[in-house]
Amino acid sequence: MISAAMHGDRDALRAVWRDHRRWVAAILLAHKARGTDLDDLLQAVAVQLCRKVNEVREPEAFRAWLRMVAINTARADGRSVTRKRQGFLRLVGRSNERSDEPAPDRSARTEEATRLMALAMKLPEGYREPLLMRCVKGMSYRQIGGAMDLPETTIETRIARGRRMLRELASSEEQDSKEDQARAPTAVGNA
């Protein structure tokens, strides 16, 4: 399928994209700047796939190539985010930007998911990326290794370490929160 796509078969290319776009999303999430829309980045990667798939040396190198396209896209966009923000003229009260803050009516489970995702973004790049890719349903250590051009065993170790780091980050954040609450002044009754 990948070979056919590399040789100009549009239907094969569409099928390849459908097979790979979820883990591409994982790469983009791991590398994108805050405030960048994931769908814009995916669209940009899709464009590059159409234009440059014929430059891939061999089908075995496809995953690693696509990963680099995704990383370059996320980084290039990240550099321009600040410039874009400075250049926007906003209509007061009509901003439709998405807020990074959780909406007050979100369920506790969703808030926990948002919190964990934010913590995962604090992991070092080499751990964050395989950890998010592992969240793609059915993606094996071997497939992640193929994309990152690393041995399967290295991927397994990085995912295991990444999970431990995530536990430590969550625990540390929880501890900080408890200390903040303990330091907060208590209410004083009427004099």
Place this chain on the structure above:
Amino acid sequence: MDDMNNQRPAGAIRPDPNTPDGRDVLISRVIDAEATPEDWSAFRALAETDQTVWRDLGEAQQQNEVLSEAFRAEARVADLVDLPELIADTAPFQRRLDSIGRWGGWAAAAALVLVWATGSQIGLGSGDRATTPMTAGLGLPLSEATPDEALARYIDAGQRSGMVVGEMPDQLVIETIPLDDGSIEVVYVRQIVERRITKQVFRETKSDSGASVPVRIPAADIQRSRSY
């Protein structure tokens, strides 16, 4: 245990539960349902001397579920992104986009490129009438009208042709400048809402060099949307 840089499959490595990495790998294999009977034996043996390993397993398991859920929610958009229909020659569009500058979002990009896609403005006619616009109804050259008269006639003609939807009631004030004579100069934006019909809509995206590239959006992928 450092990164195990060899080509053996992950399951073939027996982690040492007495090292931090080995402990982590055991927990990770249980979470991923990759633990072998030997891994389980090592895990139980470890748990006999280290009670915290069950707590860590429970926490890691729960975090994995929640993180996977968060990822699925974020990445759901991937299923909606299909390959674009690239136009054959993007160079002329590229130059136009570059000359206008940068912006973000569907609406702006679509609106900008719409004009080029249709090629001419609806309702303003063509040929002599287009090069020598006449004031609607009065037969006077437009150049003789005041700006307010000209704008009112444009809106009137546009509404008749269907191109102009109307004018936004709110004007966006950019700057106010007190003048020496006590009056105030106000710089503001009047917002005219127009409508066009087109067969082609493009969306701006970026190449890996950061250049803007217009990508044709298949009509089937366009959904009804509103910006305001």
